[in-house]
Amino acid sequence: MLLKIRHALLEITSPPATKQSAVIINNEIIITSGSILYPHLPFDGDKAEENKGIVARLQQGQLVNVQEKQGRRIRSLNFVVTFDPQQQRPRQNVASGQGSRKTHILTRFTAHPLYLFCAAEVSRNLHHILLSADSGDDSSLIRSCFVVLGMRTPAREENFKRFLAHISDYLRHLQPVQTLDDVLVMCSPFGLENFYKTISLGKVSNVLGRSGSLFAISNALPLGCEGSAVFNNKLRLIGIVICTSFQRQQENVNLTLAANFGYLLRNFMDQLGMPTSTLQLTREPSNFAWERTIVVIESLGQQGTGTFIKVHNKQFILTCAHVVGQDIDKVNCRAADREFQSEVIWRNPDNDRPFDLALLTAPEDVPERCCVRLARTPATLGQTVFNAGFPYYVNFRFKHDFNPSIFQGRIIKCDTGAIMSDGSVQAGQSGGPMFDQNGCILGVCVSNIKMDDIIYPNINTAVPICDIRNTLQQFARTNDVKVLGNLVASQDVRRVWSLEMPTVRSKL
Numbered sequence: 001m002l003l004k005i006r007h008a009l010l011e012i013t014s015p016p017a018t019k020q021s022a023v024i025i026n027n028e029i030i031i032t033s034g035s036i037l038y039p040h041l042p043f044d045g046d047k048a049e050e051n052k053g054i055v056a057r058l059q060q061g062q063l064v065n066v067q068e069k070q071g072r073r074i075r076s077l078n079f080v081v082t083f084d085p086q087q088q089r090p091r092q093n094v095a096s097g098q099g100s101r102k103t104h105i106l107t108r109f110t111a112h113p114l115y116l117f118c119a120a121e122v123s124r125n126l127h128h129i130l131l132s133a134d135s136g137d138d139s140s141l142i143r144s145c146f147v148v149l150g151m152r153t154p155a156r157e158e159n160f161k162r163f164l165a166h167i168s169d170y171l172r173h174l175q176p177v178q179t180l181d182d183v184l185v186m187c188s189p190f191g192l193e194n195f196y197k198t199i200s201l202g203k204v205s206n207v208l209g210r211s212g213s214l215f216a217i218s219n220a221l222p223l224g225c226e227g228s229a230v231f232n233n234k235l236r237l238i239g240i241v242i243c244t245s246f247q248r249q250q251e252n253v254n255l256t257l258a259a260n261f262g263y264l265l266r267n268f269m270d271q272l273g274m275p276t277s278t279l280q281l282t283r284e285p286s287n288f289a290w291e292r293t294i295v296v297i298e299s300l301g302q303q304g305t306g307t308f309i310k311v312h313n314k315q316f317i318l319t320c321a322h323v324v325g326q327d328i329d330k331v332n333c334r335a336a337d338r339e340f341q342s343e344v345i346w347r348n349p350d351n352d353r354p355f356d357l358a359l360l361t362a363p364e365d366v367p368e369r370c371c372v373r374l375a376r377t378p379a380t381l382g383q384t385v386f387n388a389g390f391p392y393y394v395n396f397r398f399k400h401d402f403n404p405s406i407f408q409g410r411i412i413k414c415d416t417g418a419i420m421s422d423g424s425v426q427a428g429q430s431g432g433p434m435f436d437q438n439g440c441i442l443g444v445c446v447s448n449i450k451m452d453d454i455i456y457p458n459i460n461t462a463v464p465i466c467d468i469r470n471t472l473q474q475f476a477r478t479n480d481v482k483v484l485g486n487l488v489a490s491q492d493v494r495r496v497w498s499l500e501m502p503t504v505r506s507k508l
Contacts, residue, residue, distance in 0.1 A: 003025060003026060003170055003237075004025070004027070005023060005025055005229060005237050006023075006024050006027075006083055006084070007021065007022075007024075007186040007196070007197050007228070007229060008021070008022045008023065008024040008030060008081050008082065008083035009021060009022065009081065009082040009083065009191060009193065009196065010022040010032050010080075010081050010082075010111065010147075011080045011081075011191075012037075012040065012077050012078065012079055013078045013079075014040070014076070014078045016039045018039055019036075019224070020032060020033070020035060020036050020188075020191050020224050020225070020226045020227045021187045021188050021225050021226065021228040021229075022081065022227045023227070023228075023229045023237070023240060024081065024083055024151075025167060026163075027085055028150065028152070029148065029149070029151075029164075029167075030081055030111055030148070031146055031147070031148050031149075031227075031240065031264075032146070032147050032226075032227030032240070033143065033145075033147075033226040033227040033240060033241065033242045033259075034116070034118075034142045034143060034144070034145030034146055035142060035143050035226040035227070035242065035243075036147065036226070036227065037074070037142060037145070037147065038142045038143075040077060041073075041142065047073060050073040051073060053070070053073075054070070054071075054073060054074070054116070055142075057070065058116070058117075058141060058145055059118070059141060061118060061120050061271075062271075063115060063116075063117050063272065064115065064116040065114075065115060066113040066114055066115060066116060067114070067154050071113070071116065074113050074116060074147075075113060077113070078110075079110070079111040079112070079113055079149060080108055080109070080110060080111060081108070081109050081110075081149070082108045082109075082193065083106065083107065084105065084107070084197075086105070106193060106196060109151060111149040111150070111151065112149055112151070112152065112153060112154055113148075113149050114149055114150050114154060114160065115147075115148040115268075116147055117145065117146055117148070117271055118141065118144060118145045118146075119145075119146065119213065119263065119264055119267045120267070121210070121211055121213040121214075121263065122144045122209075122213050122214050122242070122259045122260075122263070122264070123141060123144035123145075125213060125214040126140045126144045126214060126243065126257065127140045127144075129208075129255075129257070130246060143226075143242050143243055144242060144259070146259075146264060146268075148268070161272060161274055164268075164269060164272070164274065167265065168266075168269060170236075171262050171265060171266070171276070173236060174262045176212060177204055177212050177232075177260060178204065178207065179204050179206060179207055179291075179406060180203050180204060180406065180408075181232060182201070182202075182203060182232065182233040183201070183202050183203060183219070183230050183231065183233075183239075184199060184200070184201055184230070184231045184233075184235070185199070185200040185201075185202070185217070185219050185221065185225070185228050185229070185230050186198070186199060186228060186229050187200065187221060187224075187225040187229075187241070188224060188225070188228075189221070189223075189224055189225055190222055190223060190224040191223075192224070200219045200220075200221060202218040202219035202408065203217065203218050203407075203408045204216070204217055204218075205217055205218050205405045205407050205408075205424070206403060206404070206405040206406070211260075213259065213260050213263040214242075214260065215239065215257070215258055215260065216255060216256065216405060217230065217239075217256050217257075217258060218256075218408045218409070218423065218424060219256050220256065220458050221241065221244045221256050222244060222245075223244060223245070225244055225256075226241055226242060226243065226244060227242075230258045230261075237261050238258075238262070239258035239259055239261050240264065241256060241257070241258050242257055243255065243256065244256050248427075251450075251454075251455050252454060252455055253427075253457075254424070254457050255391070255424075289369070290388055290404075290406060290433075290435060290439065291404055292335070292336045292337070292369070293307060293308050293370055293371065293372045293433070294306065294308070294388055294390075294404055294433060295307075295317060295334060295335045296333070296334050296390040296404075297317075297319055297323055297324070297331050297333050297342075297360075297431065298331065298332040298333075298334075299325050299328055299332070300325045300328065302323070302325070303323075303390065303392075303428055304323030304390075304428060304429075304430045304431040304432075305319065305323070305388070305389035305404075305428070305429055305430065305431045305432035305433075305445075306318060306319035306323070306360065306431050307319070307431075307432065307433040307441055307444075308335075308362055308366055308370050308371040308372065309371060309372055309373075309441060309472075310368065310372070311473055311475075311476040312473060312476035312477055314476045315362040315364075315366055315371050316359050316360065316361065316472075316476075317333070317342055317359070317360035317361070317362050318359060318360075318431075318441075318444060318472075319358050319360065319430075319444070320356045320357060320358060320430045320431035320444065320446055321347040321348040321351075321357055321358045322351075322356055322430065323358065323430050324358040324360070326347070326349075328344060329343060329344055330342065330344065331360065333360075336370075338363070343360065343361045345359045345360060345361060346359045346481055346484040346487075347359075348487060348488055349488075350488060352494075353488055353489060354417060354463070354489040354493050354494060354496075355417070355463045355467075355487050355488070355489050355493075356446050356447075356463070357444065357463060357487050358431075359472075359475075372433065372439065372440060372441045373440050374440065374441060374465050374469050375438075375440040375442040375465050375466065375469075376466075376469075378414070378464060379414055379442055379466075380411060380414070381411055381412070381413070382410055382411060383410060383411045383436065383437075383442075384408065384410055384436075384437055385408075385409055385410065385411060385421050385423055385434050385435065385436060385442060386406050386407065386408055386409075386423065386434070386435040386436075387406070387407045387409060387424065387425050387429065387432065387433075387434050387460070387462075388404055388405065388406040388407075388429075388432050388433050388435060389405065389425070389426075389428065389430070389433075389445065390403075390405070390429065390432070391405055391426040391427065391428045392426065392427045405426075405429075407423040408423055409423020409458070410422055410423070412459070414464075415496050416493055416496050417464065417467055417489050417490075417492070417496055417497070418461050418462070418464070418497060419442075419443050419462050419464050420459065420460065420461050421434065421460060421462065422458045422459065423458070424457045424460075425445050425447070425448045425457055425460035426448075429445055430445065430446060430447065431444060431445070431446075432444075432445045433445070434462045440465075441465055442462075442464070442465055443462030443465055444462055444463040444465070445460060445461075445462045446460075446462060446463060448460040449461075461497070467489075468487055471484065471487055
């Protein structure tokens, strides 16, 4: 069976009205993130007991069949789906000789809720990420649930299972998701018809969980994109967006997470008691083994990122001074294959002056393949870069939690002593590398931008390696720590990093 996977908008018209993106398969089955139900399942009011019963079933990993008594609360909600059922190919315009496409005519239909299920591994991984989210953001269970609806009045369960079995053949063509895979998200930002079928291109930034059930992507998506389809470079459906942002320490965190579609389908079929295919295509590992070149650093209860670098056949760890902290001689580090203590060789003693850098010792037996080389050429505007590190949700106390992220972006500004990119930098990535396309370290990520208490992770600043390369090479040759004092930048660089207003000549 050929699967036609399309984008749709799903709306609950029952107050409070909610609307978000969804996926529709063969104009028959609709699936979206449980986020759309969050305002409708409060634990107070006259529906509190019914809502608690639904959440309790989901917490226990039990399927909610909406057509049975247990699903009466969901069945009482009015669902409406909007999409373009007559997708047409471009037609040749005889008069102009150019291809043209007819305007999409969106059509609204009644949708019938069938099932509500929680994917256990997705729920566990998402809960782990949201552990440090603000207490008001307790929606991790609902975010990791999924609503399955039909376009027709619910028929016999056997018919639905037969259709689902055809969809399961799709699993045989899915490869495991890997970091830095190309992805395409089809969504409707803010849940508005005006933005119907908006396209966002990005890459996989992290794969979480033993089964790869959850993955982060570099696409910066607004609210309303929950439930959107994530496609790979062969336009096969590989995921469904479940989270775009949340609050942490009263600051917004923009982090787009998607649930693995193959895992979801298998989990759903298991809960229905249906057999599933275990065949999955294999893949060669990536040639860009960036994970082994970075370390997570813990100091004074805070954590950041560092990079193994090689300078004149000597190995060091390069990071930020604010990651290390003042008056600290040793820090705890964890790499892909080891834990160790590292001594602080030098840190910038002046918190008010760039560069925010520190240099640490590296274990003597670190393999050469784990060390990156310093970029030889300066950054250029528009250059593709990759910002890597350990966002705050990688908990240093978890012994087996070594799971760095990498976000693709481009250089958006080059200034004196600073380069800026639009690749995401989250809290915990300070000190991490900005790689170029050759895998060399182009910069050291220092900070993102905060204006009026709003964090902008996709506008961030890094120390250019070309500005500090000579100093690092001189130190590697001489072992003279005094040489590293040259890493304290000039007043001109200080003005750039402090965002001082540049000189503006007025001709008013």
